[in-house]
Amino acid sequence: MNGGGGPCGACKFLRRKCVKGCVFAPYFEPDHRGTAEFEAVHRVFGAKNVAKLLLRTPPNSRIYAVITLCYEALSRIRDPVYGCVAQVFNLQQQVDNLQAQLAYVQARLSIENSPNA
Amino acid sequence: MNGGGGPCGACKFLRRKCVKGCVFAPYFEPDHRGTAEFEAVHRVFGAKNVAKLLLRTPPNSRIYAVITLCYEALSRIRDPVYGCVAQVFNLQQQVDNLQAQLAYVQARLSIENSPNA
Numbered sequence: 212m213n214g215g216g217g218p219c220g221a222c223k224f225l226r227r228k229c230v231k232g233c234v235f236a237p238y239f240e241p242d243h244r245g246t247a248e249f250e251a252v253h254r255v256f257g258a259k260n261v262a263k264l265l266l267r268t269p270p271n272s273r274i275y276a277v278i279t280l281c282y283e284a285l286s287r288i289r290d291p292v293y294g295c296v297a298q299v300f301n302l303q304q305q306v307d308n309l310q311a312q313l314a315y316v317q318a319r320l321s322i323e324n325s326p327n328a
Numbered sequence: 329m330n331g332g333g334g335p336c337g338a339c340k341f342l343r344r345k346c347v348k349g350c351v352f353a354p355y356f357e358p359d360h361r362g363t364a365e366f367e368a369v370h371r372v373f374g375a376k377n378v379a380k381l382l383l384r385t386p387p388n389s390r391i392y393a394v395i396t397l398c399y400e401a402l403s404r405i406r407d408p409v410y411g412c413v414a415q416v417f418n419l420q421q422q423v424d425n426l427q428a429q430l431a432y433v434q435a436r437l438s439i440e441n442s443p444n445a
Contacts, residue, residue: 302419309426
């Protein structure tokens with residue numbers, strides 16, 4: 212990678228020379244996982260869009276951008292209609308249910324503790 | 329749109345002729361909102377990727393794919409590092425906190441109701 216041995220996982224997938232300073236190299240290993248993750252982000256966002264986004268992101272935050280892009284891409288491949296927004300909807304539903312349960316149990320506890328109980 | 333009056337919001341943004349059966353036309357109006365939402369999905373996913381995804385999606389589910397792609401794209405523009413995955417993390421944290429609170433209040437209620445209380 213990065214001008215060292217072979218190409219990084221992204222350049223391996225794109226079948227291109229991996230040049231020194233390749234923006235993908237620190238985040239996509241040339242192993243099966245690295246190429247599979249790159250394939251997913253390439254399929255959903257396009258390699259050029261991902262490279263542009265990484266180049267506009269401070270180097271110490273790029274790893275988080277890669278992790279979240281991989282998460283969104285793999286979710287969209289698994290669920291083409293809702294992608295990871297399905298998880299946002301599900302979690303919001305769980306929060307609403309838990310808040311309602313908590314309010315109910317707190318109300319019961321407050322009744323049990325009232326002087327007239 | 330769609331061979332009728334002017335181009336749809338997507339074709340207007342791409343400055344191209346809006347042909348009859350344009351895959352974007354039912355979802356992107358030619359008003360400010362339609363062109364702004366298309367600009368966001370184009371910037372994050374690329375128009376070609378969005379068109380490919382819509383063409384592979386059954387027509388009656390396409391509206392949900394467009395809504396969730398717009399949601400992801402606007403989140404990624406607002407927060408280039410975490411995108412809408414920030415919301416997944418935040419909501420998961422809220423679920424964990426609410427579950428812990430609920431377990432605590434339920435345990436207190438169970439103590440109050442025990443015969444030796």
